Amino acid sequence: MSFYVGDTEFQVKRRILLALHDMSRKLLDASRLLLGMYESLTGGDSDGAEEYRGELAKTIGDIEGYRRSLTRQLAEVGAMLINREDVLRAAYLLEEMASYMDSSSFRIYSSFRYLEGLGKLKRSLKALLEQMLNTVAKMNDLSRMLQVNPAKISDIVSLVEKEEKAMDSIYREALVESLDEIDDYKRLIVFRDVIERIERIADLALNASDMMVIISLRL
Numbered sequence: 001m002s003f004y005v006g007d008t009e010f011q012v013k014r015r016i017l018l019a020l021h022d023m024s025r026k027l028l029d030a031s032r033l034l035l036g037m038y039e040s041l042t043g044g045d046s047d048g049a050e051e052y053r054g055e056l057a058k059t060i061g062d063i064e065g066y067r068r069s070l071t072r073q074l075a076e077v078g079a080m081l082i083n084r085e086d087v088l089r090a091a092y093l094l095e096e097m098a099s100y101m102d103s104s105s106f107r108i109y110s111s112f113r114y115l116e117g118l119g120k121l122k123r124s125l126k127a128l129l130e131q132m133l134n135t136v137a138k139m140n141d142l143s144r145m146l147q148v149n150p151a152k153i154s155d156i157v158s159l160v161e162k163e164e165k166a167m168d169s170i171y172r173e174a175l176v177e178s179l180d181e182i183d184d185y186k187r188l189i190v191f192r193d194v195i196e197r198i199e200r201i202a203d204l205a206l207n208a209s210d211m212m213v214i215i216s217l218r219l
Contacts, residue, residue, distance in 0.1 A: 012077055016087055017147045019070045020212070023063050023094040024136075024143035030059045030101045031133040031201075037105060038129055041112050042122060049109065056105050063098040067091045083218040086211060093208040097136075097201050104197045107190065114190040121181055121191065124174040128198045131170055135163040135202040139209050150216035160209040167202040171195060 037052035070091050074084045108115065115125065142156040174195050182188040 014147070016070065016074070016084075017215075019066055019073075020087065020090060020094070021140075021143045021147055023066045023070075023091060024140045024208075026059050026063045026066070027094060027097055027101070028133075028136050028140045030056055030063070030098060031129075031136045033059060034101055034105055034108075035126075035129045035133055038108055038126065041108065042126070053105060053109055056101070060098045060102050064095060067095045083215055086215045086218065090208055090211040090215060093204055093211060097204045097208070100197050100201045100204065104194060104201070107194050107197070111190045111194075114184075114187045115194070118187070118191065119181065121174065121177060124170070124177060125191070125195065125198075127170050128167070128174060128195055131163065131167045132198050132201050135160065135167055135205045138163050139205040142209050142212055146212050146216055153213055153216045157209050157213050160206055164202045164206040167199060171199040 033052050033056040037049050037056065040046075040048035040052055071088065074088060077084065115122065118125075138156065138160045142153055142160060145153050145156055175192065178188060178191050178195075182191060
């Protein structure tokens with residue numbers, strides 16, 4: 001992505017919105033990879049888990065690269081884009097989501113021995129990862145609509161809110177169950193750390209969606 005002196009404001013905005021959508025699309029890919037890594041680990045496929053982990057690291061690197069490029073390009077645009085601060089806030093929220101996916105991947109992979117043998121809590125963790133994927137998918141739909149028809153974006157943000165609330169419900173249930181089911185404090189610490197990070201991803205997805213709504217109002 002690059003801007004040129006002859007670009008109109010419309011062209012600049014279009015490229016910037018495309019960059020935000022690229023970040024969102026990569027986050028959706030990362031969500032699928034994180035879930036795939038966990039499923040491989042629980043299925044005993046260590047090679048598959050390692051492959052997912054490598055692809056996830058590459059995808060997160062791409063997201064960080066998009067954000068750096070977007071920051072540089074926004075600095076070059078100057079006053080042409082009046083809502084560039086909102087765009088940057090959205091981009092940093094998306095990058096923060098990527099950071100939490102990266103840290104969640106590391107903890108699940110490196111501490112999986114503490115996540116084995118947890119019975120129904122393993123299913124709870126998978127449900128959280130699936131709900132994270134659902135939430136990011138709705139956010140991605142919203143970012144695509146930001147390019148296509150910003151006036152319709154408010155219709156989609158309610159779907160992101162619905163998925164985030166569903167995540168809260170699964171998270172709270174898993175949190176209570178963990179106190180009843182896990183006696184070993186190391187297992188409890190690892191499990192709670194992982195589910196808190198996954199739940200945080202959904203929170204950030206909602207925050208990023210809200211910021212995209214603000215951007216749409218100022219286009």
